[in-house]
Structures are given as C-alpha cells and as structure tokens.
Amino acid sequence: MTINCIGRLIDLATPKVMGILNVTPNSFFDGGKYRPGPSGESEILSQVEKMLLDGATFIDIGGYSSKPNADFVSEEEELDRIVPVVRSILKHYPEAVLSIDTFRSAVAEACIKNGAAMINDISAGMLDEKMMEVVAKFNVPYIMMHMRGTPQTMQNMINYDDIVKEMLFYFSERIHKARSLGINDLIIDPGFGFAKNLEQNYEVFQKLELFEMLELPLLVGVSRKSMITKSLDISSAEALNGTTVLNTIALTKGAKIVRVHDVKEAMESVTLFNKINL
Template identity: 45%
Template sequence: MKNFSTTGSLFSRNFSLNLGGQILDLSIPRVLGIINVTPDSFYRESRVADPDGAVLLAGDMLAQGADILDVGAVSSRPGAEAISEGEEIDRLSPVLEALRNKFPECAISVDTWRSGVALQMHQRFGIHMVNDISAGTMDPEMFSTMAQLGIPYVIMHMQGNPANMQEQPRYVHVVDDLLQYFSERVFRLRKLGINDIVIDPGFGFGKTLEHNYMLLAQLGSFRMLELPLMVGISRKSMICKALGTDPGQALNGTTAAHMAALLHGANLLRVHDVKEAVETVKIFLQIVKTGSTGV
C-alpha cells in the first residue's frame, strides 16, 4: 500500500494549466482527444476530412469526457507527406472555426511545430495551448512566439526529425539524456517568461522499442523537473510490436500502457479513445484513493 500512497502524493502537487482564463486542475489526470485533419495519420479513425467530421468526432470525445481537443494538420509518422505552412493553415482554419462555433467552451490545443501557425490560430480562433513535437528545434521563432502568446506550451522530445527519427536512434542513457534535454529547453523558456510548460517524452519519436519501454518504466524520473507530464502512447508501434498487432487492434495494449503511465506520474494522456482513457483514469484514482487509506 505504501507505493500507492506515494503515487497518490504526486497528484497533491499544484499543477494546473491556464486555458483561456479557465484553470484546468491537474491534481487528477486529464485526457486530450486527438483530431487529425490529415489524410495520412497512422490511425485511420483519428482522421477527419472536413469540418463536419471534426465536429462529429469532437462531440463524441467531449461527451465521453475529454478535457482538451488536440487538433493537428500534419502527420508526424515516418514517411508522411510534408506540407507547407500555408497548407497546414488551410487545413486547420475551417476545422477550428467549426469547433469554436459548435463548442465555444471547449479547450483546444493545436499540434504544430510552426510559430506562424501557432500565432495565426491563436489570433483567429483563440486556441488555448500549443503542442510542439520539436520543442522549438524545428522553428527558431517558436519560443519567442510562445512568449508573446502566453498560453500553455507542450514540448516534446524527438531525436532528429519525422523523416529520419527512426534511423538507428542512439542514446548514452535514454532517461538521463531526455532529462538533460528538457532541463535545457525549460531553462531557455523560463528566461523568456514562459512558465506554463508541459513535457512529453515523445514515445516513438526517435526511440527503439527498448528505449520506449525504458522511458515508460522510469517515467517517474521526470518528476524532478517539477512540470506536468503528458504521455502520448495511444495505439503506437511500441504497443503494436509488443503484441504483434496493428493500430486498429491495439486498444487493450494502449489501456495497459496508460495505466502504467498513470502509476508512474502522467498528468495528461493524449489519446484516440477517450472513453477508455477516462475509465482508466477512474480506476487509477480508485487505486490511489484506496491505497492511501491503508485499507
């Protein structure tokens, strides 16, 4: 029971996100629903072709308990189509407009590494958060733009870029290397006055299967950064390879991995399947509650 109590104490810390003036309390784990405005994201069911499809998927996710919708227009899987900034904006704009009109109270994150996209989507649609797979390494203007916007910023670790990240990734020690990486990025962000920061280890982004599972097993090491921790492992290849299956059949494995992430301190889960993730959080909270009572 002592281990559960220790896990529970992690969520007594005062992590929160300021989402357009609404404070999202992270004392309990939260769920982000993935909406991909792309033709080539790795999981077909997350793709939407038009604003109507996005509204339909978003409505389902919100009804199932999603706290934030994470909308992206560029696939980051290896070999995905590269698109211009203009095309990314053209894909996002009608979808974000439809979501803001239909769900005006909904918190929206945009998954982009481009500062110009982040700036326009905030100015035009009032997005609440930016989720950057490159942590500012692919656009030198991103950090200064985020300082200007003053909204939460998710920084993810990726070795290389989406085109080459899986070509023999190497680390001295994957956990220590990522801790050093995040420490340096966070130091730079704080010098710019950016404090609403979330870290994401970047499962599947420049990591072998062994790297991914070492990160999951030692996820608690990232507590020393004293920042909210987001985990994106939903239906990824680390699950499919371990089970010998494909993304369409990886829900059970995803749920198991989500529980492991929660037990090691994840504050946010970025998911394709909101209902199952919300239920996983509920079971996790029951474990923590019961463990802390010593029953």
C-alpha cells in the same frame, strides 16, 4: 498544479484526457478519416462532440502527420487544414479547450488568434526558433516533446549512451529557454516513438518516474502506437486494449495527461485510478 488556458484554470492534480483529432490524410491510425473543408465538417464536429461528452478536457488538433517518414507538408497547407477546423469547432463548442499539434510558429500564432488555448510542439522549439517567442507572446501553455531531427529523419537518430539521462538534459535546456522568455505553463512529453526504437521506448516508460525531478506535468502519448502493435504483433486497429494497459501504468507513474484516440476508455482508466489514489 494548474495551467491557464485563456483564463480557464485547469487543475492537473487529477489526471486529464486529451483527445486526438488529426485532420491529415496520412496519420498512422486515423489518416483521412477527418477531412478539413465543408465536406468533412460534420464528421469533425461529431467526433469532437463525442470526445467532449466522453470526458476529454483537451482536443489536440494536428494538420501535419508526424509519423516516421511522413510526407512533408507546406506551412500554407497546414494552415489551410487546421485554421478552419479551429474556427468551426469553437463556433459550435465555444467551451472546448483546443491544443494545436504543430512545430511551426506561424501555425501556432494563427490558431491562437482564432481561439486555440495551447500549443503541442513535437520539437520543443528546435524546428522553429520563433515558436517559443509566439507562445510567450500569447502566454498559453506549451507542451514540449522530446525528439531528434524531423519526422523524416528521426528514426535514424536513435543512438544514445544513456537515453533517459540525455532526455533529462534536453528537457532541462528547453525548460530554461522557455522560462527565460517568460513562458509560465510548461508540460513535458517523452515522445514515445520519436527518435526511439522499441526497446528504448520501453526503457523510457519503465523510468517515467525519473521525469518528476523536472517538477512539471507529464503528458504520455502511446495511443495505438507501434510500441504496442509490434510487441503484440497486431494492427493499430487492434491496439485499444494495449493502449489502455499502458495508459493505466503511465498514470501510476505520474502522468497528468494521457493523449488518446479513444477518450471513453482512457477516462475509465483515469476514473478507476482516482478511486484508488484520491
């Protein structure tokens, strides 16, 4: 189970860690910590270096917060935030494998042209009909997440008869669309916290093994999310231990990539998981 990241084959037979780098002022955990532009470049590069040294295979860069009810960001502003960061990182760390967290095809194309290796789309192409065409054009891996609506409306769209069955149907349709355009490397993300309430998040998590029928790598992103903080009555700053617990369980349920704020701790989970399973 390999993916081709600009000529570099990455084997997902052993799980990998994706480090989160938000260059936004309003992300739910680290908003404003890493600022695009000359004044924030050193902090961004320092964090990237730390994540790489801690064992991250991928760095996922986002310029548009997708937390519930997040403020709208124009395409121009997203580009201004994210493209210079991609250039800066690859100038200093040319071997870094950069994933771009965006649902806009123009942002995806600009970042790929500047060296990004993967696209992580919260909407699986539903918010920009040209997204899959861009991914196919450049033949980069494509992470497709399950979501309904937009970040501004998704929490009002949580009515399901059978959430996992409906998610499997959603992914089947999205996979068919991607394959029809010639996209080779696909990864699926159940989208914890996106158009799902607390109980639905845990129902999906409990049934993660069912997504194996799609025969694609599974990415799980629960890092410091509300499904942890609400369950434990803690803040996101206190949610590292809960994150580690769920990441470890996700690995036992087939996750091939865990997307996290805290790479070192996630790598420890992966290392110990591998000791038992390899």
